[in-house]
Amino acid sequence: MKNQQYAPLYEALxxxxxxxxxxxxxxxxxxxxxxxxxxADTFRSVLELDATEITGLDDLHSPExxxxxxxxxxxxxxxxxxxxxxxxxxxxxxxxxVLAVCGRGDTxxxxxxxxxxxxxxxxxxxAKPVFVAPQFEKETNRYSRIEADTIVxxxxxxxxxxxxxxxxxxxFGRTYPLDEIxxxxxxxxxxxxxxxxxxxxxxxxxxxxxxxxxxxxDIVVQSxxxxxxxxxxxxxxxxxxxxxxxxxxxxYLQMLQSSSPSYPLMASLDLARYYLSQWTEExxxxxxxxxxxxxxxxxxxxxxWTVMPLSQWDDPLKVILEVNEGxxxxxxxxxxxxxxxxxxxxxxxxxxxIGLAPSLDVRMLEExxxxxxCQLKNKPKRATxxxxxxxxxxxxxxxxxxxxxxQSEWVAWxxxxxxxxxxxxxxxxxxxxxxxxxxxxxxxxxxxxxSLAGQGARFQNRKIKEGIRVFKGE
Amino acid sequence: MKNQQYAPLYEALxxxxxxxxxxxxxxxxxxxxxxxxxxADTFRSVLELDATEITGLDDLHSPExxxxxxxxxxxxxxxxxxxxxxxxxxxxxxxxxVLAVCGRGDTxxxxxxxxxxxxxxxxxxxAKPVFVAPQFEKETNRYSRIEADTIVxxxxxxxxxxxxxxxxxxxFGRTYPLDEIxxxxxxxxxxxxxxxxxxxxxxxxxxxxxxxxxxxxDIVVQSxxxxxxxxxxxxxxxxxxxxxxxxxxxxYLQMLQSSSPSYPLMASLDLARYYLSQWTEExxxxxxxxxxxxxxxxxxxxxxWTVMPLSQWDDPLKVILEVNEGxxxxxxxxxxxxxxxxxxxxxxxxxxxIGLAPSLDVRMLEExxxxxxCQLKNKPKRATxxxxxxxxxxxxxxxxxxxxxxQSEWVAWxxxxxxxxxxxxxxxxxxxxxxxxxxxxxxxxxxxxxSLAGQGARFQNRKIKEGIRVFKGE
Numbered sequence: 001m002k003n004q005q006y007a008p009l010y011e012a013l014x015x016x017x018x019x020x021x022x023x024x025x026x027x028x029x030x031x032x033x034x035x036x037x038x039x040a041d042t043f044r045s046v047l048e049l050d051a052t053e054i055t056g057l058d059d060l061h062s063p064e065x066x067x068x069x070x071x072x073x074x075x076x077x078x079x080x081x082x083x084x085x086x087x088x089x090x091x092x093x094x095x096x097x098v099l100a101v102c103g104r105g106d107t108x109x110x111x112x113x114x115x116x117x118x119x120x121x122x123x124x125x126x127a128k129p130v131f132v133a134p135q136f137e138k139e140t141n142r143y144s145r146i147e148a149d150t151i152v153x154x155x156x157x158x159x160x161x162x163x164x165x166x167x168x169x170x171x172f173g174r175t176y177p178l179d180e181i182x183x184x185x186x187x188x189x190x191x192x193x194x195x196x197x198x199x200x201x202x203x204x205x206x207x208x209x210x211x212x213x214x215x216x217x218d219i220v221v222q223s224x225x226x227x228x229x230x231x232x233x234x235x236x237x238x239x240x241x242x243x244x245x246x247x248x249x250x251x252y253l254q255m256l257q258s259s260s261p262s263y264p265l266m267a268s269l270d271l272a273r274y275y276l277s278q279w280t281e282e283x284x285x286x287x288x289x290x291x292x293x294x295x296x297x298x299x300x301x302x303x304x305w306t307v308m309p310l311s312q313w314d315d316p317l318k319v320i321l322e323v324n325e326g327x328x329x330x331x332x333x334x335x336x337x338x339x340x341x342x343x344x345x346x347x348x349x350x351x352x353x354i355g356l357a358p359s360l361d362v363r364m365l366e367e368x369x370x371x372x373x374c375q376l377k378n379k380p381k382r383a384t385x386x387x388x389x390x391x392x393x394x395x396x397x398x399x400x401x402x403x404x405x406x407q408s409e410w411v412a413w414x415x416x417x418x419x420x421x422x423x424x425x426x427x428x429x430x431x432x433x434x435x436x437x438x439x440x441x442x443x444x445x446x447x448x449x450x451s452l453a454g455q456g457a458r459f460q461n462r463k464i465k466e467g468i469r470v471f472k473g474e
Numbered sequence: 475m476k477n478q479q480y481a482p483l484y485e486a487l488x489x490x491x492x493x494x495x496x497x498x499x500x501x502x503x504x505x506x507x508x509x510x511x512x513x514a515d516t517f518r519s520v521l522e523l524d525a526t527e528i529t530g531l532d533d534l535h536s537p538e539x540x541x542x543x544x545x546x547x548x549x550x551x552x553x554x555x556x557x558x559x560x561x562x563x564x565x566x567x568x569x570x571x572v573l574a575v576c577g578r579g580d581t582x583x584x585x586x587x588x589x590x591x592x593x594x595x596x597x598x599x600x601a602k603p604v605f606v607a608p609q610f611e612k613e614t615n616r617y618s619r620i621e622a623d624t625i626v627x628x629x630x631x632x633x634x635x636x637x638x639x640x641x642x643x644x645x646f647g648r649t650y651p652l653d654e655i656x657x658x659x660x661x662x663x664x665x666x667x668x669x670x671x672x673x674x675x676x677x678x679x680x681x682x683x684x685x686x687x688x689x690x691x692d693i694v695v696q697s698x699x700x701x702x703x704x705x706x707x708x709x710x711x712x713x714x715x716x717x718x719x720x721x722x723x724x725x726y727l728q729m730l731q732s733s734s735p736s737y738p739l740m741a742s743l744d745l746a747r748y749y750l751s752q753w754t755e756e757x758x759x760x761x762x763x764x765x766x767x768x769x770x771x772x773x774x775x776x777x778x779w780t781v782m783p784l785s786q787w788d789d790p791l792k793v794i795l796e797v798n799e800g801x802x803x804x805x806x807x808x809x810x811x812x813x814x815x816x817x818x819x820x821x822x823x824x825x826x827x828i829g830l831a832p833s834l835d836v837r838m839l840e841e842x843x844x845x846x847x848c849q850l851k852n853k854p855k856r857a858t859x860x861x862x863x864x865x866x867x868x869x870x871x872x873x874x875x876x877x878x879x880x881q882s883e884w885v886a887w888x889x890x891x892x893x894x895x896x897x898x899x900x901x902x903x904x905x906x907x908x909x910x911x912x913x914x915x916x917x918x919x920x921x922x923x924x925s926l927a928g929q930g931a932r933f934q935n936r937k938i939k940e941g942i943r944v945f946k947g948e
Contacts, residue, residue, distance in 0.1 A: 024826035025817040029703035033833035036749040062934035089732025120729040229503035233736040258563025262707040275510040343499040352498035359507035460536035
C-alpha cells in the first residue's frame with residue numbers, strides 16, 4: 001500500500017529531535033538533559049523522543065495531526081473503519097469495549113476464560129455477565145473452542161444481552177470459526193467484541209489464521225507488543241461497525257488512559273504497523289523455515305516432551321510442548337535454568353512464543369536443550385493433574401453489581417467453602433480466572449488452586465496458599 | 475539514606491540484559507532482535523529493558539521482588555507508609571483515589587478546577603461531587619488558593635462526604651496552607667486526597683514548598699515525569715493513612731492499569747527516586763543560580779512581558795510571564811517560532827517549567843528572546859480578556875450518576891444555552907474544566923469558550939468552535 005512506508009509519528013519526533021528545541025515544558029528530564037548518570041546511556045535515545053503535546057506533535061485524546069495520520073495508516077492496513085493507538089495495553093481496550101456496550105444492570109455474554117480485564121470492565125460497568133464455557137478439546141487437551149451453538153443457546157436464554165465478548169485466539173494461539181459466531185451475534189442485532197490480544201499478526205495472511213475483523217467482529221483489541229514488534233503496553237483498538245458509536249469508545253479511552261501518553265510507546269505502535277505493512281513473502285518463508293528448525297530441534301532434543309502438532313486453526317508462532325512426565329512447571333524451571341524463558345507453564349504444557357523474524361541461533365538452542373534434558377532426568381517428579389477436565393457450566397451468570405459497596409474479609413481455606421469470593425483467583429499468565437469474584441467457593445475450587453500453587457503456578461493474590469478474601473455476610 | 479543509592483529494578487533489568495537470555499515469550503520484539511530498521515537505533519537500548527513478568531523481574535500487580543524493593547525505597551524516600559509505581563500517569567492515581575473512597579451515590583468534595591481525571595473518576599464511581607471554588611488571588615491574577623474556611627463550609631453543608639480531593643500545587647506551582655485543611659478534614663474523620671501532580675520535587679526541601687504528605691494528606695498522587703526525571707506517563711501514589719485500605723487502592727490500580735506494564739517506564743521511576751535521593755546542596759545552589767539567570771534574562775529581554783515574582787508559596791521551577799500587551803497565546807506563538815516550547819499559555823500568562831538541573835545555555839536564550847521581542851513588535855494584537863474574574867459558586871453540586879445511561883446529541887452554540895453539557899469543555903493544558911459535564915450551559919460559558927478558542931487556546935472537544943454535545947431531553 002502507498003504511504004505505508006512512512007511512520008509519520010515516529011518521523012515527526014525524529015524531526016523535532018534534530019531541531020534541538022529548548023524545552024520550557026514537561027517532562028522534567030528535558031529531552032534527557034536532566035537524568036541520573038546511572039541510566040543515561042540506556043535511556044538517552046528514547047528520552048529525546050519522550051515529548052509531550054507541544055505544537056506539531058498532536059494529541060492522542062483529540063488527534064488531528066501526526067497521531068491521526070499514524071492511526072489512519074493503521075486503519076488502512078488492518079482494514080478497520082477507525083483504529084486507535086492504546087498506551088495502557090489491551091487492558092484499556094477491553095475495559096472500553098465493555099463500558100461502551102453495557103451500563104449498569106445490562107447483560108453481556110462473555111467467555112468463562114476471558115482475560116481479567118474483561119471481568120474488571122464488567123465490574124466497573126456494574127453489568128451482569130453471562131458466562132459461556134469453551135469446549136474441552138481432546139486434540140489440544142485444553143478448553144480452547146467456543147461453539148456457535150453455545151452462543152446461540154446463551155442468546156436464547158439471555159435475549160436482552162447488549163453484546164458478546166470473546167477471546168480469539170486463545171493464549172495458545174488456537175482459533176475457531178469466529179465468522180459463524182459473528183453471523184449469529186449480528187442476527188441478534190448486537191455487536192461482537194473480540195479480545196484478539198495474541199492475533200495482531202493474523203493480518204499478515206496465510207499461514208496465520210483469519211483475523212477477527214475479517215471474520216466480522218465489530219470491535220477488536222490487539223496487543224501490538226505481544227506478537228508484533230512494539231513496546232510493551234501498546235495495543236490497537238479497531239472498529240468496523242454501525243452498532244457502537246465512535247464517540248462512546250473515544251470517551252472511555254480518554255477516561256481510562258493517561259492524559260500524558262508516552263510518545264515513545266505511541267511511536268513504537270506507528271513503527272509496528274510500518275513493520276507489518278512492509279512484510280514480504282521472503283520474510284514469511286524465512287520465518288516458516290526458522291519455526292520448523294525450532295520445532296524439530298525441540299522434538300529431537302528429549303523424550304521428556306512432545307512438540308504438539310499444528311492445525312489450520314493454530315498460530316504457528318506458538319510452539320506448545322506437552323510434557324510426557326512431570327509437570328509443565330518442572331520443564332519451565334529447567335528451561336529457565338538454561339536462561340530460556342518460556343511464555344507460560346501449566347500442569348501439562350509449556351508455551352513458547354516465536355517472533356516475526358528469526359531471533360536466536362538454533363545450534364545454540366540444541367546445546368541448551370541437551371542440558372535441559374539432563375536436568376529433568378535428575379529432578380524429583382511433582383504431583384500432576386494432567387489432562388484433568390474441570391466441569392464448567394456451559395452458560396451461567398453472576399450478579400456483579402455493587403461489588404464495590406460490599407465489605408470483605410480474609411478467611412483461611414478451611415473456612416472458605418460455601419463463601420462468595422471477593423477476589424478472583426487467577427494464575428498469571430495467562431490471566432484467566434479459576435475462580436471469579438462473586439462465585440461460590442467449592443471444595444473443588446480449593447483443591448484445584450491448592451494443586452496448582454503446589455506445582456508452582458503464580459497467582460496475583462496475596463497469601464494464596466493460606467486463604468482468600470470473601471464477602472462478609474454471604 | 476542507606477540503600478537509596480541503588481536502583482534495584484533498573485539494575486535487575488541491566489543484569490538480565492548482560493546474560494543475553496533467550497526469549498520464548500512476549501514481547502514480540504525479542505529484546506530488540508525483531509524490529510523495523512527505521513527505529514532500531516533509537517529504540518535498541520530501551521528494548522533490551524522492555525521485558526515482561528518473567529522469573530526474577532517481579533510483577534507490578536503483586537510485587538514481592540525487585541519491584542517491591544524499588545517501591546519500598548520510594549516509600550522510605552517520600553516518607554509514606556506505602557508507595558506505588560504508576561505507569562498510566564497521575565490519571566490512574568486520581569481515578570483509583572476517587573473509586574477507593576466513594577461508591578455509587580456517595581458524596582465527595584473536590585476542587586472546581588480539578589484535573590479532568592478526577593471528574594472521570596467521579597463519573598465512573600457514579601458519585602456525587604460537591605465542588606469548592608478556589609479564591610481569586612489579585613496577587614497572581616488567578617484562581618489559585620483553596621481556603622480552609624471554604625472546606626469547613628462544604629463539610630458543614632455536606633457532612634455525609636466520604637473525602638476531600640484537592641489539587642496542590644496548582645498548575646502554576648502555587649501552594650496554600652494545606653496543613654490547615656488536613657486538620658479540618660481529619661476532624662470530620664474522612665481522608666484528604668491530594669493530586670500533587672506538579673509537586674514530586676517538593677520532597678527535596680527548601681526552597682520548595684511543603685509536600686502534601688508532610689502537610690497531612692492521606693493519599694497523594696505525583697507525576698514523576700513532570701518535575702522529576704522519569705519517562706512520561708509515570709507517577710507515584712503514596713499512602714499514609716488509616717482511613718483507606720491498601721487492598722482497595724491496589725484493587726483499583728490493577729483494574730485500571732495494563733496487565734503488561736512497561737518495564738522501561740517502571741525502571742525510570744526507580745531511577746527518578748534514585749535521582750531525587752542523591753540530590754545535594756551543591757545541586758540545589760547550582761539550580762537556584764540557573765533559575766535566577768533564566769528569570770533575569772527573560773526580564774531584561776523585553777518590555778512585552780513581566781516575570782512574575784516568587785513568594786514562599788510558589789515553586790521556583792515555574793517561571794510565569796505576565797503579558798503587558800496582547801495575549802499569552804501571542805507570546806507563546808512567538809516563543810515557539812524560535813523553537814522554545816512553553817508549558818502553557820492563557821489569556822494573561824505564559825508558563826515555563828525548569829528542570830531540576832540546568833538544561834540550556836543562557837546566552838543562547840538571550841539571543842532567542844531578542845528575536846521574540848522583534849516578532850511581537852510586528853504582530854497584530856488580538857482581543858484579550860485579561861484579568862477577568864469568572865464568578866464560580868463557592869460550593870455547589872452536580873448529579874453525575876447514570877451519565878453513561880443518557881442519550882446525547884450535538885447542537886450548535888446558538889442552540890446550546892440552557893441545555894445540559896454532555897461533554898466537558900477543557901482547554902488543554904491545563905486540563906481544567908471551564909464547563910463540566912452535567913452543568914447547565916449559560917451565555918457566559920459560551921462567550922468565554924468562544925473568546926478562548928478565538929485567542930488560540932486548544933480544546934479536546936471536536937468542533938468546539940461550532941457547538942457541543944448535550945444530553946437529550948434536558
